Amino acid sequence: MSHAIIESQQIRIGSRVMPSHYFLAPLAGYTHLAFRSALRELGGLGLATTDLVQATTLLSGNRKALELIATSPDDRPLSIQIFSGWRDKLVLAAQWLEDQGYEGVDINMGCPMAKVTGQGGGARLMCDTENARRTVADVVDSVSIPVTVKMRLGWDRDNLTAPLLAREFEQVGTTAMTIHGRTRAQGFHGSVDLDGIAATVAAVDAIPVIGNGDVRTVEDALRMRKVTGCAAVAIGRGALLDPWIFRKLEDHRQGKAIRQPTAREQIDFLVRHFLLMTEQHDDYACVLFRKFAGWYGAKLGIPEDLEDRLRRFESVEEFLEIVEQIRERHGTRQTELATALIKVPNGPVERW
Numbered sequence: 001m002s003h004a005i006i007e008s009q010q011i012r013i014g015s016r017v018m019p020s021h022y023f024l025a026p027l028a029g030y031t032h033l034a035f036r037s038a039l040r041e042l043g044g045l046g047l048a049t050t051d052l053v054q055a056t057t058l059l060s061g062n063r064k065a066l067e068l069i070a071t072s073p074d075d076r077p078l079s080i081q082i083f084s085g086w087r088d089k090l091v092l093a094a095q096w097l098e099d100q101g102y103e104g105v106d107i108n109m110g111c112p113m114a115k116v117t118g119q120g121g122g123a124r125l126m127c128d129t130e131n132a133r134r135t136v137a138d139v140v141d142s143v144s145i146p147v148t149v150k151m152r153l154g155w156d157r158d159n160l161t162a163p164l165l166a167r168e169f170e171q172v173g174t175t176a177m178t179i180h181g182r183t184r185a186q187g188f189h190g191s192v193d194l195d196g197i198a199a200t201v202a203a204v205d206a207i208p209v210i211g212n213g214d215v216r217t218v219e220d221a222l223r224m225r226k227v228t229g230c231a232a233v234a235i236g237r238g239a240l241l242d243p244w245i246f247r248k249l250e251d252h253r254q255g256k257a258i259r260q261p262t263a264r265e266q267i268d269f270l271v272r273h274f275l276l277m278t279e280q281h282d283d284y285a286c287v288l289f290r291k292f293a294g295w296y297g298a299k300l301g302i303p304e305d306l307e308d309r310l311r312r313f314e315s316v317e318e319f320l321e322i323v324e325q326i327r328e329r330h331g332t333r334q335t336e337l338a339t340a341l342i343k344v345p346n347g348p349v350e351r352w
């Protein structure tokens with residue numbers, strides 16, 4: 001299929017028409033409301049999905065769970081990602097989300113972490129086709145908003161169940177599927193298997209399959225679509241590394257020269273990200289922002305003393321004062337690749 005043909009097709013998920021073919025993949029701890037909103041302001045982003053939320057914590061009104069699903073009118077299109085090993089909890093959580101006015105539910109079948117798989121959720125669901133099919137069918141039947149699934153290629157390379165599951169899920173009414181092109185056993189190691197994603201694309205009749213994994217540049221995204229035939233691409237770590245990747249892909253779609261962000265735009269993004277965090281968390285945003293200090297420091301080449309202050313500031317005023325210095329002194333330090341600062345679990349996957 002030629003690139004031009006792919007671009008001419010709009011993607012629908014349920015009744016929602018996606019504004020772009022490039023989506024934000026959830027990264028727990030990073031892709032919160034403020035980050036999504038700041039990204040959307042840059043342009044080119046299609047569907048975003050929240051960090052995974054445990055169905056039971058949502059149903060019990062847990063404060064942290066409610067923070068994870070916080071959204072705003074501009075934060076559209078959005079899906080809420082839920083996980084559980086208990087089918088009835090997923091059903092109840094999906095119904096509750098629909099009652100609250102959310103427009104899409106995504107079921108997590110990809111998480112490799114023991115705290116999720118140990119209770120039968122996340123990637124563990126991929127191990128039992130009948131249970132997975134019934135789980136998805138029950139959620140689809142219990143709500144009228146679109147239900148999607150995000151999964152891996154399978155549990156391990158001897159159990160590549162994604163194509164089979166994708167077909168089953170389509171038959172029971174799933175409206176789209178995201179495939180991270182690794183197995184659970186791979187964790188985040190090795191490279192993404194584009195052929196594995198292509199096999200899943202080939203297995204479904206009509207619903208969009210969203211390819212995911214290791215897309216860091218415009219070229220990576222185009223290659224993912226070309227090689228796999230996927231309808232859309234979900235970008236996770238690549239969006240942290242380069243929040244402008246969606247705007248760049250939109251520039252490309254329009255046949256324009258791809259714009260690189262200026263240093264000023266990058267610093268403005270940092271400021272916007274933080275100020276949007278304060279809208280949700282007030283002064284506590286100063287604490288929450290700390291985990292981004294190293295990442296912005298590396299991206300902007302911020303001298304160590306300023307990066308250190310970004311980890312310790314206690315008020316908006318202090319933040320703005322640090323930013324003034326960043327505007328003067330950015331680019332003065334050689335830094336490691338910022339992507340290395342996005343933590344993925346370490347060690348053998350069996351111990352995660």
Ligand SMILES: Cc1cc2nc3c(=O)[nH]c(=O)nc-3n(C[C@H](O)[C@H](O)[C@H](O)COP(=O)(O)O)c2cc1C
Pocket residue numbers: 025026027028029050051052081108110111150180212213214215234235236237238342343344
């Ligand atoms: C820190 C981190 C947190 C993640 N959290 C989630 C999550 O909450 N839900 C989910 O489905 N996938 C999660 N993922 C997986 C990503 O959505 C994505 O599938 C994976 O990182 C590969 O895509 P990427 O190379 O574009 O990041 C997470 C990945 C990382 C590194």
